[in-house]
Amino acid sequence: MIIDTLALTLIHKALLASALLGLMCGVLGTFVVVRRISLVGDAISHAVLPGVVLGFVISSQLGDPRNPWIIFGSATIVGLISMIVVRQIIATTRLKADAALGIVLSGFFGIGLFMKRSMLDLMDSAGGLDSFLFGNMATISETDLQAVVIVGVVLTTLVLLLMRPFILVSFDSLFAETLGYPVKLLNLVFYTLLTITIVVSLQAVGVVLVSAMLIIPAATAYLLTDRKIHMMLLSMFFGAGAGVSGSFISASVSSANIANGAAMTLVAASFFFITCLLAPRHGIVAKWLKSKRQRHKVTTENALKAIYKLVEPTGDPRSAITINDYQTERRLETAEAKLQLKALKQQQHIEYLDKQQLTLTPDGLKVAQTVVRNHRLWELYLTSQANYQADHVHDDAELIEHLLDEETVRQLEAELNFPTTDPHGMPIPRPEAS
Amino acid sequence: MIPALETHDLTVTYHKRPVLYGVDLAIPEGNLVGIIGPNGAGKSTFIKSVMGVIPTVGGWVKVFGKPLKENITRVGYVPQRGSVDWDFPVTVMDVALQGTYGKLGMFRRVGKKERMLAEEALDKVGMLPYAKRQIGNLSGGQQQRVFLARAIAQDSDLYFMDEPFVGVDAATESAIISLLQDMRENGKTVVVVHHDLQTAPEYFDMLMLLNMRLLAFGKTEDVFTKELLQKTYGGGLTILSEIATAAAKENVKASHD
Known part of the structure; x- marks a missing residue:
């Protein structure tokens, strides 16, 4: 041979x-x-x-x-x-x-x-x-x-x-x-x-x-793909990779006296561990980033919503408020309020007129209107379609407002016959019109 | 005319417990047939034994006049949705393609013709847009539609479906039933295990009332009667079950003649 x-x-x-x-x-x-x-x-x-x-x-x-x-x-x-x-x-x-x-x-x-x-x-x-x-x-x-x-x-x-x-x-x-x-x-x-x-x-x-x-190796591959054939190829790759590098380590680091099987398994296990952390969809890091993005989104949206509610009664959504107004509305420490507003400024959701006065940018206004619309639309949906009492729906809407996508919003609007006011009589904004 | 399905004295035991006794039946071609009966009546067992998955201890089965083995590609099957692992790494398209495996045999490769068949089937159940999705990301109703697409891709003449309406939304239920009616219009024979008495007379042309024994089989308007339903769902047959179980435990051969 x-x-x-x-x-x-x-x-x-x-x-x-x-x-x-x-x-x-x-x-x-x-x-x-x-x-x-x-x-x-x-x-x-x-x-x-x-x-x-x-x-x-x-x-x-x-x-x-x-x-x-x-x-x-x-x-x-x-x-x-x-x-x-x-x-x-x-x-x-x-x-x-x-x-x-x-x-x-x-x-x-x-x-x-x-x-x-x-x-x-x-x-x-x-x-x-x-x-x-x-x-x-x-x-x-x-x-x-x-x-x-x-x-x-x-x-x-x-x-x-x-x-x-x-x-x-x-x-x-x-x-x-x-x-x-x-x-x-x-x-x-x-x-x-x-x-x-x-x-x-x-x-x-x-x-x-x-x-x-x-x-x-097979379990590692399973975390990375939804198709059996791909899974098999990846698994072969991980298996052979662990085999080769395992025996290489075992043979070359002779002073450490690592058994072949132990070295192969250690390499395979490291592949698995790394995949667990870094897999694009099922990985821990990906999930953590996603939840971090979500938390960030919620913080931003809540801040913009607060500003919107302050300017809403004036009839002009782009009229100015002061840092103090914001701080009082959200019941915050001065430092905390300034920090939040700084973040909004960085994302160009607000702009300052002078040291104290600020106003929503068109972008910021759109985000604010969207979240307020989602909130009021959801409250209306719960009261009119799901038989909730008007005083029971606010907390639920506080959560859902950040999660509704545009497709669901279209469905809700159609279901509710394109409403203009929520159960508390507040107008439902239309972000597209701005 | 040769019946689509004919059984004679079909008898099945399961884990030594008798489940079906001496079922004689002839289903004429081109009908939508519902199998109804209480839990544990042997509804699933009936179709599984007819399809040769569960061994019978007596009687015979003919499909279009021949033993099942000779006509196996003319028979399609939709198992219960809960019988598979939906996290399995296959796509919607992969599952639909499985329908073509029967005629393809074990070794021939999947070709253009098979892909066409699978795509058409997915289109019929409205699942073509999901073809590339992994099956675990689907709702219950969508999963059931995928199973149905697989059956359509089998392109069979006689279908057995095990509880296709369980756990599906109302839209899927009505989509499925109109699909089944279409199949019947095209001359297919569809036999469906069904658990909902309310909808049974509305959905099916013919009904099998089953509770270990075949209590009635015929046109829905003839057999969906209070009297026959009472006989099927009433407790009268529990004694038969208990005695037969006891007999099996004592290793006495249960006689049903």
């Missing part, structure tokens, strides 16, 4: 294997996350241990110690058996999936640990066995790498081929069944692919952290 002729160094092998494993986990992980079976990955990774031990024993007995195909094969079979046991527990007892998974996860793992001890004599070397438990790229052999490459290619091809049916079954298996799709077979294929992915990844990251590689 090409890989032999290249005479790869250990680090190259580790990087290549990690990248492939990252890709595979990324692909299968998206299905795991959207099907909400994340714990199943964890259960399988633990439950395959008896199969791994059995694989070591069988290959030793056959005189071909650590043959990856025998180990992968027997581990996959045991993994599938564990899933059948889970299903049987759910079907025949009153226990639900969580308990069934917990039982199988720990039960099978316990059996595996027991077998590992008691069958030590039947294995030529049990050294490689520990790398399945804790993950160790350094022990990966050329044969192992070949096996990973072949499995990776076959698996990715199968998933691409079955992508559409897989998505359909994940979304609506009932509907898939009514179309005549072989849903049970597709699920069997899916769980087999999932188990193989987990088994193959064990050597790199170990039992405990496999589910991290399976779930974290």
Whole structure:
């Protein structure tokens, strides 16, 4: 094979294997996350241990110690058996999936640990066995790498081929069944692919952290997109990225002695953490900015509304008021009032005639009229359509006035037959006319 | 004329509990049929078993004179809205396209023809402007319309719909019913699980009164009678249910002959 002729160094092998494993986990992980079976990955990774031990024993007995195909094969079979046991527990007892998974996860793992001890004599070397438990790229052999490459290619091809049916079954298996799709077979294929992915990844990251590689890249991708295909590509990217940089860190910072699996998981987790913070729509920072903008908007609108109410009785909405008028109207400290007015000035919502006197700019007037209109329109809507009493509607309108968009306003106006006064007899301004 | 749907002695148990007994039925083509009956009467179970999703323990089903498997592309299905995860990362268009998957088979790629079908279907239910939206951002009524569009894209002759009016706004309800009437005018047969007795006689040409047994099937004006409704909704059949459950627990084969 090409890989032999290249005479790869250990680090190259580790990087290549990690990248492939990252890709595979990324692909299968998206299905795991959207099907909400994340714990199943964890259960399988633990439950395959008896199969791994059995694989070591069988290959030793056959005189071909650590043959990856025998180990992968027997581990996959045991993994599938564990899933059948889970299903049987759910079907025949009153226990639900969580308990069934917990039982199988720990039960099978316990059996595996027991077998590992008691069958030590039947294995030529049990050294490689520990790398399945804790993950160790350094022990990966050329044969192992070949096996990973072949499995990776076959698996990715199968998933691409079955992508559409897989998505359909994940979304609506009932509907898939009514179309005549072989849903049970597709699920069997899916769980087999999932188990193989987990088994193959064990050597790199170990039992405990496999589910991290399976779930974290996919979950990260889920925060970024609403489309399954994009999610899968992103997840592959995060998975491979975590795989490569994880093993690179693990190999190059040898003084720190970071295990490969731990390094990969840490990188994947940082991707997730950064995405949580910075994702454009679902991210924490985006939400925080949005709520900050909203608070700012409310403050501005309330200030302009107060000024509007001061000038409203004069009949000329652009007549002047003093800083003192504003301060009294809003019952503020002098400093606070000045601060608010300064902000309004900066946004060019007001302008000063002299040191004390100020007036709304056309822009400011428009914002003020809009919010007052929203307030009075909403009060009228509540009293006339929703049977509220006129003295019950003010607080609600204080909130809604900042939230109504123009489209809703048009609907309200039409519903109320283009009213001119609110329930308290105050005129409803028309900002467009200004 | 060959009936759109024919069942004979259809019997279903669910988690060992008997749900349907010996349903004999022949629905003539081109009708809008409502299935009504109390909660737990086996309405959803009936359509699921007819569609082969729930195994039957006895009897047979024929669709346009043939076993379901041979005519499966002539049958369309609208599941209950609550049966899927609406946060799933697919768009409105993706879901409508799923309707074409039956005729497409598992491996052929989605092409122009399928896209056209899906777009037309979305247009019919007024959801084309939302084609690119993720399905979680829709209202209940809009989600139901998307499901309906998927069914229309199936381009089937016989449809089964499970409670399409649950949790939808009045506008959607009347849009759906006029859509169903259109389908009937085009010769389709539509069988709808319905829970609202008030609107049932107004919506459907024919009614199935179901409560574990098929109590009546026929033209709405013939079967929507006080007497038959009382029989369907009255408690008379609880004893049948209890005894059958007890029998199932004792592993005695429940006989319904």
